[in-house]
Amino acid sequence: MNVSTEKDIYILGIETSCDETAASVVKNGRELLSNIISSQVPIHTLYGGVVPEIASRKHIERINQVIKEALASACMELKDMDAIAVTYGPGLVGPLLVGVAEAKAMSFAAGLPLVGVHHIEGHISANYIENKQLKPPFVCLVASGGHSHLVVVKDYGEYEVIGRTRDDAAGEAFDKVARAIGLGYPGGPKIDKLAREGNPYAIDFPRARVEGNDYDFSFSGLKSAVLNYINGCNMKGEEVNTADVAASFQKAVCDVLVEHSIRAVKEYGYDKFAIAGGVASNFALREAFETECEKQGISFYRPAPILCTDNGAMIACAGYYEFIKGVRDDYTLNAVPNLKLGG
Ligand code: KG4
Ligand code: ZN
Secondary structure (H helix, E strand, C coil): CCCCCCCCCEEEEEECCCCEEEEEEEECCCEEEEEEEEECHHHHHCCCCCCHHHHHHHHHHHHHHHHHHHHHHCCCCHHHCCEEEEEEECCCHHHHHHHHHHHHHHHHHHCCCEEEEEHHHHHHHHHHHHCCCCCCCEEEEEECCCCEEEEEEEECCEEEEEEEECCCCHHHHHHHHHHHCCCCCCHHHHHHHHHCCCCCCCCCCCCCCCCCCCCCECCHHHHHHHHHHHHHHHHHCCCCCHHHHHHHHHHHHHHHHHHHHHHHHHHCCCCEEEEECHHHHCHHHHHHHHHHHHHHCCEEECCCHHHHCCCCHHHHHHHHHHHHHCCCECCCCCCCCCCCCCC
8 A cells, every 4th residue: 555645744753662752743754843852861870771660650751741742842733643653662661662552542542543663764764854865775874772783775664784783782882881981871972072082092992803794793892892901900000091991992983883884885886875873973973984985985874963862753754654655553563672673
């Protein structure tokens, strides 16, 4: 079933897979009408990371208000929507369930179609919002707290994962290293900031190559190298220059992400490359990709930082492309914490 796209289509997107309660209204998959994000970061900071049970409870407390605000700031009502799109995986099961249950209840009450969206598909789709000319095929690097995927986006909703992490995700490595150098949670933005004061060439941390698949990533060895370096300094009574550690660690992550991604774009014969996910908001990474893509004649796309971390707009956008293909979910839609992308 293909839906006619002559009429404007408005999608309400809901995202609750981790620690952001988010909702957004997007027009025709590309135009952002509202984007409300209620972050739980200050609560989880107390515990040094996301506590799933607390996250679920906070989503329940906030979701109605966040959706209300998303509709109000788009100057629209629920009845004006054409469908409700919601993240149903991957993510934390409790938080996912809150969004899925809310979307199902609203879909039933308002008689609106329901579209379940893959969280990673959402991250990739954030690129469509700001880059109106971007169309598949292209290669996308998705680097978040839970995933480091190199994906060939063959068409809307059609993905081939060609590389993935064997251990820690890139964002996870940022978070763990940040904790080790006393920056706390969430680590990515704090390392990003501190690294600007440090020397990225001060410490030669390893760039891991993975046997078997040249596109796969591994960050746990790098994380251990940083911990060993800090322990070594402590044992010798030397002061740790945390800015240099942050900058050198960040450079090691960026080098690997850039090298793998650019090689994939060239070997697969594409001329477009996009980044997505929380780590894609990293200043040094964006700069490194800009420079390298320009050098290689590759068009480079990246969402604004606010659309890189979890948000409802990316879910509305991905939901739009599923909706116009005729994808509909019924009330058996359930949270799938380990949902795979592209089979
Ligand atoms: O995509 P996201 O909001 O949630 C997941 O789907 O995981 O990504 C969160 C991750 C966290 O690990 C966070 O530390 C990292 O993205 N992150 C960053 C930056 N901002 C967020 N990592 C590096 N630099 C940043 N500026
Ligand atoms: Zn995410």
